[in-house]
Amino acid sequence: MQDLNKLFALQKASTNKLKKRSVADRILQLKHLEQLIILYQPAIETAILADFRKPPVETMLTEIVSVISELRHTIKNLKDWTKPKKVGQTLALLGTSGYIYKEPKGVALIIAPWNYPFNLAMNPLISALAAGCAIVVKPSELSPATSALLAKLLAEFAPTDEVAVVEGGVEVSQALLALPFDHIFFTGSPAIGKVVMHAAANHLASVTLELGGKSPAIIDETADLQDAAEKLVWGKFVNAGQTCIAPDYALVKQEVKPLFIEAMKQQIEKCYNADKQGIAKSDSFSRVINDRHFSRLATLLQEATSQGATLAIGGETEAATRYIAPTVLTEVKTSMRIMEEEIFGPILPILTYQNSEEALQLIANLPKPLAFYIFSRDNEKINKYIAHSTAGGTCVNDCLIHIAHPDLPFGGVNNSGIGRSHGEAGFLEFCNQRSVLKQRIGFTGIKLLYPPYTDKVRNLAKIFLNWV
Numbered sequence: 001m002q003d004l005n006k007l008f009a010l011q012k013a014s015t016n017k018l019k020k021r022s023v024a025d026r027i028l029q030l031k032h033l034e035q036l037i038i039l040y041q042p043a044i045e046t047a048i049l050a051d052f053r054k055p056p057v058e059t060m061l062t063e064i065v066s067v068i069s070e071l072r073h074t075i076k077n078l079k080d081w082t083k084p085k086k087v088g089q090t091l092a093l094l095g096t097s098g099y100i101y102k103e104p105k106g107v108a109l110i111i112a113p114w115n116y117p118f119n120l121a122m123n124p125l126i127s128a129l130a131a132g133c134a135i136v137v138k139p140s141e142l143s144p145a146t147s148a149l150l151a152k153l154l155a156e157f158a159p160t161d162e163v164a165v166v167e168g169g170v171e172v173s174q175a176l177l178a179l180p181f182d183h184i185f186f187t188g189s190p191a192i193g194k195v196v197m198h199a200a201a202n203h204l205a206s207v208t209l210e211l212g213g214k215s216p217a218i219i220d221e222t223a224d225l226q227d228a229a230e231k232l233v234w235g236k237f238v239n240a241g242q243t244c245i246a247p248d249y250a251l252v253k254q255e256v257k258p259l260f261i262e263a264m265k266q267q268i269e270k271c272y273n274a275d276k277q278g279i280a281k282s283d284s285f286s287r288v289i290n291d292r293h294f295s296r297l298a299t300l301l302q303e304a305t306s307q308g309a310t311l312a313i314g315g316e317t318e319a320a321t322r323y324i325a326p327t328v329l330t331e332v333k334t335s336m337r338i339m340e341e342e343i344f345g346p347i348l349p350i351l352t353y354q355n356s357e358e359a360l361q362l363i364a365n366l367p368k369p370l371a372f373y374i375f376s377r378d379n380e381k382i383n384k385y386i387a388h389s390t391a392g393g394t395c396v397n398d399c400l401i402h403i404a405h406p407d408l409p410f411g412g413v414n415n416s417g418i419g420r421s422h423g424e425a426g427f428l429e430f431c432n433q434r435s436v437l438k439q440r441i442g443f444t445g446i447k448l449l450y451p452p453y454t455d456k457v458r459n460l461a462k463i464f465l466n467w468v
């Protein structure tokens with residue numbers, strides 16, 4: 001293992017230099033990163049294809065376009081974000097002026113998952129660079145080709161006292177977590193999120209935890225079923241369902257279930273079996289990341305069907321290639337394990353409901369989700385679903401795409417995450433928002449309140465009580 005103490009000391013020593021780096025120079029650095037990513041585009045596509053047979057076009061859309069968009073948005077707005085923000089006057093502190101300065105937190109650790117292995121390492125990196133932090137990136141060991149590529153690309157991008165990639169598995173991650181980082185940005189499962197937060201507590205490091213969970217999609221009786229099926233098929237089966245904000249399960253109003261399933265069936269065929277060669281032969285469908293996750297998913301599926309769930313669509317699996325067909329399950333019960341843990345694979349359980357209270361209660365019985373999707377034409381109902389639930393983010397009449405809006409902070413709530421990423425919100429996670437109050441010299445209103453506490457001071461304090 002690399003000497004991590006030495007690396008950390010090196011980065012710590014560079015924090016002063018980085019703090020003083022002008023905004024113009026940070027922007028130049030981000031532009032340099034943009035050029036490198038464009039140069040590396042074919043290599044990124046090849047690496048992720050090797051890791052889990054992700055279609056190159058899907059890599060371009062969900063890994064490269066999204067990172068370039070984050071970069072360009074940051075480059076365009078960084079000057080504005082870094083400016084000290086003047087706050088309003090308050091009568092009690094008349095004559096003063098208050099500002100919020102944004103200073104880099106210092107040395108940041110980014111721990112990335114394997115499922116969008118380029119995007120989820122690079123997006124927080126962009127925010128941390130914009131803030132002026134020194135950064136250690138720990139990619140996932142489960143996507144080794146992308147991990148090696150990140151190490152190469154970032155070594156070319158910046159010296160190790162500014163940006164370093166440390167490759168490795170759990171033991172490397174834990175060795176890094178033992179170091180006194182100023183901020184830890186973790187993307188992964190809620191279970192490991194707790195391990196990270198424990199470790200951060202030892203140094204009182206701040207954390208951003210981008211976690212997962214079971215994100216529901218509700219399809220009510222007013223929804224456009226064809227439109228909803230088109231969007232849900234893409235949202236569920238892109239990346240073979242290995243997406244943190246994939247609709248985990250669908251809640252469908254009882255009477256529209258048959259039509260909805262039929263629309264899903266047709267859409268799956270259209271997307272993944274257009275040439276009628278079988279979905280396993282499709283170049284547009286990814287594989288499960290590794291054997292452990294394949295057998296976890298195959299077991300979830302087998303358990304559910306043996307307990308009475310029905311395969312409405314798909315269900316085929318092939319261990320040798322880690323292929324699981326796009327699958328839709330019906331007759332699913334909340335007591336089944338598939339409804340208790342995050343699925344993170346191409347299996348969509350459909351549950352039906354009679355009234356919206358029942359659907360909302362079912363969602364509320366599970367930990368707070370990262371995303372909640374609503375398919376409906378009825379604005380009153382849409383507002384009710386939002387008001388009577390909670391989630392990190394919500395998308396109405398679509399899924400996943402809320403992540404792509406640069407001005408919408410992205411993140412979870414409790415079990416699905418703490419803190420926000422993307423755009424200005426992501427930049428602020430890596431900043432200490434320092435409050436600065438500037439006072440005048442000489443007479444100030446506060447001086448009238450200094451001891452000794454005479455009746456005059458008491459009367460003035462009473463006036464203050466009304467003012468503040």
Ligand code: NAD
Binds near residue numbers: 112116
């Ligand atoms: P994971 O939690 O298993 O691993 C994530 C990272 O943590 C990896 O780099 C891994 O090396 C490290 N790690 C694993 N075990 C560790 C331990 N005991 N101590 C310290 N570090 C450890 O997650 P994963 O399987 O890579 O990703 C899937 C999960 O991530 C899903 O739950 C998914 O919903 C979530 N996710 C969330 C987001 C988001 O933005 N909110 C995005 C992608 C994935």
